[in-house]
Each structure stands twice: as structure tokens, then as C-alpha cells.
Amino acid sequence: MSKKTILTAEKVSKTYSNGSKKTRVLEQIDLQVEEGEFLAITGRSGSGKSTLLYILSLLDRPSEGRIIFQNCDTGAFSDKKDARCRLYNFGFVFQNYALLPELTALGNVMLSVVECRSDWSTVREESIDDRSDRRDE
Numbered sequence: 051m052s053k054k055t056i057l058t059a060e061k062v063s064k065t066y067s068n069g070s071k072k073t074r075v076l077e078q079i080d081l082q083v084e085e086g087e088f089l090a091i092t093g094r095s096g097s098g099k100s101t102l103l104y105i106l107s108l109l110d111r112p113s114e115g116r117i118i119f120q121n122c123d124t125g126a127f128s129d130k131k132d133a134r135c136r137l138y139n140f141g142f143v144f145q146n147y148a149l150l151p152e153l154t155a156l157g158n159v160m161l162s163v164v165e166c167r168s169d170w171s172t173v174r175e176e177s178i179d180d181r182s183d184r185r186d187e
């Protein structure tokens with residue numbers, strides 16, 4: 051059975067600019083991810099693993115090159131379309147946690163599920179209540 055490519059990086063480069071200081075982090079990365087494939091990106095600290103993952107998951111944009119997701123060139127996506135694509139297609143465990151402090155652990159995990167079901171306010175309330183209940187114990 052032929053494999054289906056779901057995510058492609060084509061000649062992806064990334065340069066961070068901080069004032070006049072420019073840091074070239076990724077240089078012409080080509081990568082293809084097939085459906086069902088389990089892939090590990092390894093490298094020394096500072097080699098650009100997180101930067102590449104941010105770009106592959108549409109959290110950040112490449113300075114050059116393209117990300118193709120399910121045959122769509124994401125370079126043309128608006129920020130809103132990026133966000134919807136992430137919501138429905140990507141899971142991400144951040145290195146620096148990026149949790150919402152006013153929510154419980156469960157609330158944080160459920161955030162994307164709830165967003166998909168447009169039922170956020172109820173779960174948000176429940177999650178905050180649950181947290182204050184536990185503080186009283």
C-alpha cells in the first residue's frame with residue numbers, strides 16, 4: 051500500500067532577528083512525514099529542534115521555504131486559519147509548559163476539546179470551581 055504524505059517541509063530556513071543581531075537557526079530543511087509515521091528529531095541543545103517543531107505545527111512561520119499540510123501550502127493561511135488547522139490537527143506538549151494558570155491540569159488538557167465543541171464557558175467554570183474546591187480541602 052502506498053504511503054500518504056501528510057506534512058512536508060520544503061527548504062525551510064529560519065532566522066531570528068533581535069535588533070541588528072540575526073541568528074540563523076534552520077538552513078534549508080527538507081522533511082516529509084507520512085501518515086502513521088513515528089518520528090524523532092534529535093540534536094544538541096540549541097540546534098533548532100523546538101524552532102523546527104514550532105514551524106511544522108504552524109505556531110511560527112519560516113523565514114524561507116514552505117510547509118505543506120495535507121496538500122495545502124500553509125504559507126497562504128491567515129493567522130486564524132493557522133489556529134484552526136492547529137486546533138483540529140496538532141497536539142503539542144511544550145518544553146516550557148505553556149499552561150493557563152487559572153485552570154486545573156484537567157482544564158488545560160480539555161481546552162482544545164472544549165474549543166472544538168464551543169462549550170468552553172461551562173468547562174472553564176467547572177475547572178475553576180474544581181480548583182477552588184481543592185484549595186479549601
Ligand SMILES: Nc1ncnc2c1ncn2[C@@H]1O[C@H](COP(=O)(O)OP(=O)(O)OP(=O)(O)O)[C@@H](O)[C@H]1O
Pocket residue numbers: 066067068073075093094095096097098099100101102145
Ligand atoms: N525567539 C528567539 N529569538 C532569538 N533567538 C532564538 C529565539 N528562539 C530560539 N532562539 C535561538 O535559536 C537557537 C535554537 O533554539 P531552539 O530552542 O530551537 O533549540 P533546541 O534544539 O530546541 O534546544 P533545546 O534542546 O535546548 O530545547 C538557539 O540558539 C536559541 O538561542
Ligand SMILES: [Mg+2]
Pocket residue numbers: 099100101145
Ligand atoms: Mg527545545
